[in-house]
Amino acid sequence: MSKSIISTDKAPAAIGPYSQATKAGGNLYVSGQIPINSKTGDLIEGDVPTQARQVLDNVKAVLEAADYELKDVIKAEVFLDDMNNFGKVNEVYAEYFDEEPPARACVEVARLPKDVVVEISVIAFK
Template identity: 50%
Template structure:
């Protein structure tokens, strides 16, 4: 049995997918891009602002399910430019504090809305 996840505090899906799906004790979040849910616009075109908005969106979805970043077990980061890896690492780490989920990071040629970063998450409900 699956449950679709939705919150107004994160951007609406821009295609035929949901913000997240719960299956058993796992929550799978769709890739979050740096869209401000209030304006439905992409935030400034710099990697720091975009990384922080993505993490805010992730936290909003987790919060809607009474979860926190401590529930994250795996992330995948998609970067437009791997040269931004160190900056992303620093900003991402600030949001996780001392929590260290498993992670993959890959460079991609293009992302939706031509953003610089997208992050997808798997979280445990326990």
């Protein structure tokens, strides 16, 4: 099985020694995305829903760069800096995964890169 690295300028560049996504066979592993505007490189400020939307837009952009769609996501991992934001993130998440949502884990962590409030990584298959 071959492995290929996925990269797009429609999502933020990796801020460390990793790729935006790796494709292996029919699986696509998308690295955790945070609320950074890919055009400006600026961290999106604002409320939790605004940041969650940017994160999911970034996830979608990486998926599309590999010719995948949100419907191809089979597993998502959501990292929150405060579990009190669970409901707000869930509302936005449901807008993106409205039909046949993927399996998911959601955990509170002590800290996220650049002190953001939410990070999401996904695995897609087709």
